[in-house]
Amino acid sequence: MKYKKSRSRDLIRDMLDHTVDHPTAHELFDRMRPDFPRLSLATVYRNLGILVEQGAIARVELKGNPERYESRMEPHYHLICENCGAVRDVPVSVDDELDTRVEAATDCRVTRHEIQFFGLCESCS
Amino acid sequence: MKYKKSRSRDLIRDMLDHTVDHPTAHELFDRMRPDFPRLSLATVYRNLGILVEQGAIARVELKGNPERYESRMEPHYHLICENCGAVRDVPVSVDDELDTRVEAATDCRVTRHEIQFFGLCESCS
DNA sequence: GTTCATGCAAATCGTTTGCACAATG
DNA sequence: CATTGTGCAAACGATTTGCATGAAC
Numbered sequence: 001m002k003y004k005k006s007r008s009r010d011l012i013r014d015m016l017d018h019t020v021d022h023p024t025a026h027e028l029f030d031r032m033r034p035d036f037p038r039l040s041l042a043t044v045y046r047n048l049g050i051l052v053e054q055g056a057i058a059r060v061e062l063k064g065n066p067e068r069y070e071s072r073m074e075p076h077y078h079l080i081c082e083n084c085g086a087v088r089d090v091p092v093s094v095d096d097e098l099d100t101r102v103e104a105a106t107d108c109r110v111t112r113h114e115i116q117f118f119g120l121c122e123s124c125s
Numbered sequence: 126m127k128y129k130k131s132r133s134r135d136l137i138r139d140m141l142d143h144t145v146d147h148p149t150a151h152e153l154f155d156r157m158r159p160d161f162p163r164l165s166l167a168t169v170y171r172n173l174g175i176l177v178e179q180g181a182i183a184r185v186e187l188k189g190n191p192e193r194y195e196s197r198m199e200p201h202y203h204l205i206c207e208n209c210g211a212v213r214d215v216p217v218s219v220d221d222e223l224d225t226r227v228e229a230a231t232d233c234r235v236t237r238h239e240i241q242f243f244g245l246c247e248s249c250s
Numbered sequence: 251g252t253t254c255a256t257g258c259a260a261a262t263c264g265t266t267t268g269c270a271c272a273a274t275g
Numbered sequence: 276c277a278t279t280g281t282g283c284a285a286a287c288g289a290t291t292t293g294c295a296t297g298a299a300c
Contacts, residue, residue, distance in 0.1 A: 001274095002278095002279085003280095004274045004278075004279050005273095005274065005275090005280095006273090006274090006280060006281090008280085009280085024264090026264085038281085038282070040281065040283065042265090042266075042267085042281080043280075043282075045265060046266085046281085064186070066264055066265085077227075079231070082236070088233075090227050090231065091230045092223075092226055092227055092230050098217075098240070098242075099242065101217055102202075102217055102242050105215070106204070106213075107250065108213075108242075108244050108246050108247055109244045109250040110204065110242050110243070111243055111244045112242070113242045113243065114240070114241050115223070115239070116238060117223075117227050117233075117235050117237075118235070118236055118238065119224075119228075119234045119235035119237075120234040121233050122232035127253095128254075129253075129254050129255070129298080129299045130255095131254085131255060131256090131298090131299090133255085134255085149289090150289085150290080151289085163256085163257070164256090164257085165257045166290090167257070167258080167259095167291075168256055168257075170290060171255080171256085172255090174291090191288085191289055191290085
């Protein structure tokens with residue numbers, strides 16, 4: 001068996017399953033601290049890495065911000081609020097045809113794409 | 126006058142005007158060192174920051190990599206080679222209608238978007 | 251001669267790693 | 276008991292900053 005059970009790893013996964021925001025490692029750490037007074041930030045990073053490796057969660061890399069994490073694994077796009085920094089999923093379906101079009105216009109193989117939208121979230125607009 | 130003339134800043138701008146790759150601060154530093162033996166990496170970073178602030182160049186933030194820079198200022202998309210890490214511009218026109226569609230599907234204001242395509246560049250495919 | 255640019259070293263931020271000990275299976 | 280998980284501190288890579296000196300205007 002490659003992985004044993006870990007209370008903190010289970011909690012991370014659970015927190016990500018029950019939030020729509022896209023917390024950073026440090027934000028998760030802060031949210032867990034009440035329950036895990038001796039928790040170390042390194043443990044959070046290590047467990048996030050394991051969960052990503054397991055395919056249970058995804059790392060989201062966005063302009064300027066530290067890495068964020070989410071448990072929604074179907075491909076989707078993100079919107080970043082330029083006022084408050086909030087990150088939200090965008091309810092617009094992923095257009096695979098874009099990849100085909102780029103392939104046609106270049107000599108490259110294109111396997112996927114990511115889109116980040118910038119603007120103001122509902123609270124800020 | 127807010128900015129004075131600077132040989133190293135001019136050279137940075139010039140190098141970015143004459144390359145299609147998207148160099149990092151350190152790559153620029155290495156390319157300049159032959160001409161500027163006492164150049165400091167901090168100067169490269171400072172000048173890149175000034176050029177971005179002036180709107181002369183753009184900072185390109187891409188998955189995993191350190192920040193990259195380019196002098197092409199018209200909006201365009203990027204493709205990252207998952208084999209060699211090369212970054213290239215994509216000859217597909219920017220679709221502003223995407224922003225409108227996201228606005229319609231949310232309560233957000235959307236001002237722009239960025240797309241990164243992933244795959245294999247011509248040399249690697 | 252005031253302001254901006256530079257080199258250098260130190261500081262910072264986010265993240266990773268080494269190591270000794272605790273928990274899991 | 277063999278292996279994985281954890282805390283802690285130290286190491287790390289990319290970038291920024293403070294400070295004293297040098298160049299531009």
